[in-house]
Amino acid sequence: MSDSPIEFPVITSDQDLNDYQPPEWEPETVPPDSRERFRKADWAGVVRSKILLPVRHQYQYKSLKDDEIRLLMLGKKRDDGKIFCTVHVKPLNDMKKQYAALSYHWGTEEGEHPRNYIHISDARSDLSDIVLQAMGKSSNEPKPFGVHDNLFTALHHLQWKERTVLFWVDAICINQRETEEGRREKKVQVSRMAEIYNSASNVCIWLGAGEPQTDTAMDFIKELVVLDKFDQLIRDHASVPRWEAFTDLMKTHWFSRRWVIVFASQF
Numbered sequence: 001m002s003d004s005p006i007e008f009p010v011i012t013s014d015q016d017l018n019d020y021q022p023p024e025w026e027p028e029t030v031p032p033d034s035r036e037r038f039r040k041a042d043w044a045g046v047v048r049s050k051i052l053l054p055v056r057h058q059y060q061y062k063s064l065k066d067d068e069i070r071l072l073m074l075g076k077k078r079d080d081g082k083i084f085c086t087v088h089v090k091p092l093n094d095m096k097k098q099y100a101a102l103s104y105h106w107g108t109e110e111g112e113h114p115r116n117y118i119h120i121s122d123a124r125s126d127l128s129d130i131v132l133q134a135m136g137k138s139s140n141e142p143k144p145f146g147v148h149d150n151l152f153t154a155l156h157h158l159q160w161k162e163r164t165v166l167f168w169v170d171a172i173c174i175n176q177r178e179t180e181e182g183r184r185e186k187k188v189q190v191s192r193m194a195e196i197y198n199s200a201s202n203v204c205i206w207l208g209a210g211e212p213q214t215d216t217a218m219d220f221i222k223e224l225v226v227l228d229k230f231d232q233l234i235r236d237h238a239s240v241p242r243w244e245a246f247t248d249l250m251k252t253h254w255f256s257r258r259w260v261i262v263f264a265s266q267f
Helices: 014-019 032-040 043-056 127-134 149-158 180-191 193-199 214-224 227-235 237-250 259-264
Strands: 068-074 084-091 100-104 116-122 143-147 165-168 202-206
Touching (some): 100 149, 143 149, 149 202, 180 193, 214 237, 227 237
Parallel strands (some): 100 202
Antiparallel strands (some): 068 084, 068 165, 116 143
């Protein structure tokens, strides 16, 4: 076997990663079974987890006081599809009814790495920020932050062309990293989640990208809540397609979350 090192191309974007093909081994230097395992290897996953993932987690959380929360200012929708946000740190009592909270299904397996990233800058200025700015090394430049598919799609749909919007999103606004600081903060913030949701001006529930029958189901819900008509809707055979659309909607992952019980108990 040759001792020459394997040269991998420099990968600078998701497009480069999707287009990447593993190099061919020399037939005379690698046994056939090794060549087969090499070709079948998930090289995109390896490169994503070992090379790109650390880059995407460059955003560094600043510590929160126990009475503080982070809020995500979602930037205006851009033509290039990139998502830019600003994180604001505020006492929860000062921000009641001034933000929306997002509820969604994470849609990931344990240990699964994010495949998308957004760009986050920190709106909080402290002494270290001032010093770095004086040195010409601003700490407020947007930093990549990895997010999973369902949240990435939700943020795209929640953006406006004309204005920014302020959200609380658990996966971003709570430090989820497996560090001592992250675990301490998560314990405090999770214990306040009911208060955080109740303090929001409204709660946006993301069920996922719509399907053809989704509009039918959503319109049917408006009729279902009129209790005087409920028995009639059960007996009406013409309503069967609408009942089927409603049933499909109830099968979305969001309704499998235990937090749905918490939401239901508030009404």
